[in-house]
Amino acid sequence: MNAARDVIFDILDNPKEHQAAANRYAASVILHAPEIVIIQKMLKRFQMLMRPGALLIERFPIFRFVPGYTTELEQWRMEESQLFHDQLDRVSKELATDKAGPSFARYLLENQSSHKLSDDEMAYLTGSLFGAGSDTTAVAIMVVVMASACFPKAQEKVQEELDTVIGRDRAPTFDDYSSLPQVEAFMLECLRWRPVTTLGFAHCAQTDIVYKDICIPKGAIVFGNHWAISRDPSVYPNPDEFIPERWLDSDGKIREDLKFPSFGFGRRICPGRHIANRSVFINLVLLLWSFKITQDPENPVDQAGFVDGVIAHPKPFTVRFEPRFGDEASLRSVMAKYGEEL
Numbered sequence: 001m002n003a004a005r006d007v008i009f010d011i012l013d014n015p016k017e018h019q020a021a022a023n024r025y026a027a028s029v030i031l032h033a034p035e036i037v038i039i040q041k042m043l044k045r046f047q048m049l050m051r052p053g054a055l056l057i058e059r060f061p062i063f064r065f066v067p068g069y070t071t072e073l074e075q076w077r078m079e080e081s082q083l084f085h086d087q088l089d090r091v092s093k094e095l096a097t098d099k100a101g102p103s104f105a106r107y108l109l110e111n112q113s114s115h116k117l118s119d120d121e122m123a124y125l126t127g128s129l130f131g132a133g134s135d136t137t138a139v140a141i142m143v144v145v146m147a148s149a150c151f152p153k154a155q156e157k158v159q160e161e162l163d164t165v166i167g168r169d170r171a172p173t174f175d176d177y178s179s180l181p182q183v184e185a186f187m188l189e190c191l192r193w194r195p196v197t198t199l200g201f202a203h204c205a206q207t208d209i210v211y212k213d214i215c216i217p218k219g220a221i222v223f224g225n226h227w228a229i230s231r232d233p234s235v236y237p238n239p240d241e242f243i244p245e246r247w248l249d250s251d252g253k254i255r256e257d258l259k260f261p262s263f264g265f266g267r268r269i270c271p272g273r274h275i276a277n278r279s280v281f282i283n284l285v286l287l288l289w290s291f292k293i294t295q296d297p298e299n300p301v302d303q304a305g306f307v308d309g310v311i312a313h314p315k316p317f318t319v320r321f322e323p324r325f326g327d328e329a330s331l332r333s334v335m336a337k338y339g340e341e342l
């Protein structure tokens with residue numbers, strides 16, 4: 001919650017850099033390390049490499065024998081492996097000197113023999129969390145800001161609920177999750193309206209799969225196209241519209257019968273989905289409790305302005321953040337107290 005509170009301070013300090021604030025939040029939840037700059041470089045490569053058909057070698061495996069073709073890829077692999085091993089080594093040294101704080105890396109190191117994991121496996125398990133968890137979370141928070149600015153009526157509904165359930169004397173926390181269905185509906189609609197991973201990730205059929213009268217042969221690469229699913233009007237009527245109410249039943253509770261696979265499918269479903277949900281929730285409630293977010297009439301938001309890649313990053317966009325209660329100084333002092341209470 002401290003990290004989400006810092007997003008509010010970052011926005012008060014520099015509202016134009018709200019997307020950088022979302023990036024910082026998401027990075028700090030996963031990793032406390034100086035290597036973030038190197039990792040950002042790797043994330044850019046990941047964005048490019050994970051696109052199906054990004055490399056000729058995928059279609060023509062024979063390219064692996066062409067001298068020099070894989071040199072750069074091998075160099076990238078080695079840099080990545082080095083970074084992941086360095087991070088694990090650091091925690092290992094901290095553990096030896098009793099200085100290691102709680103972390104997933106520490107847990108793996110302490111239980112290495114019972115899990116029967118090699119050093120390489122542990123390094124990749126911990127390292128890939130950052131790649132998988134930071135960009136995705138940051139993008140989801142950016143979409144929350146974009147949707148708030150573009151759909152003022154939906155934003156007002158959330159704020160009405162926050163004013164009724166939370167009031168002005170305290171800021172919302174994780175404990176309020178189940179009392180805020182309008183917030184959850186807004187969040188679910190953000191994740192559907194602009195899916196973080198438009199195409200999803202590649203899966204491979206382990207056996208021949210017969211679906212209706214189609215056979216998906218063993219070995220076929222299958223994408224559960226998130227964008228296409230999100231636009232299915234038989235499940236989400238008027239799919240291009242932003243309608244948080246679609247997630248609520250007639251009693252105002254979250255519907256059990258409506259889902260969207262924001263976090264993927266099957267055995268490889270996102271293992272970070274619970275952290276991710278809570279991250280998006282706490283940022284959404286703090287942002288909309290603190291600010292009225294509006295469009296800048298001189299720079300209207302381009303709702304389709306996203307960079308093409310496995311993770312659909314919004315292009316830079318400008319919005320206005322107006323403190324909802326009192327002035328900027330009083331919001332700062334409420335947020336400072338929020339920090340003390342944690």
Ligand code: HEM
Nearest residue numbers: 132133136137140196201263264265268269270271272276
């Ligand atoms: C809003 C935020 C997030 C979204 C939308 C998201 C979405 C996804 C999706 C679609 C997949 C692929 C699932 C599939 O193959 O069908 C995935 C995989 C994964 N996610 Fe997330 N994720 C988010 C946050 C996180 C966080 C916070 C973490 C870690 C703390 C994380 C860790 C992972 C890992 C390790 C995988 C790979 C799992 C595997 O291949 O077995 N994700 N995520």
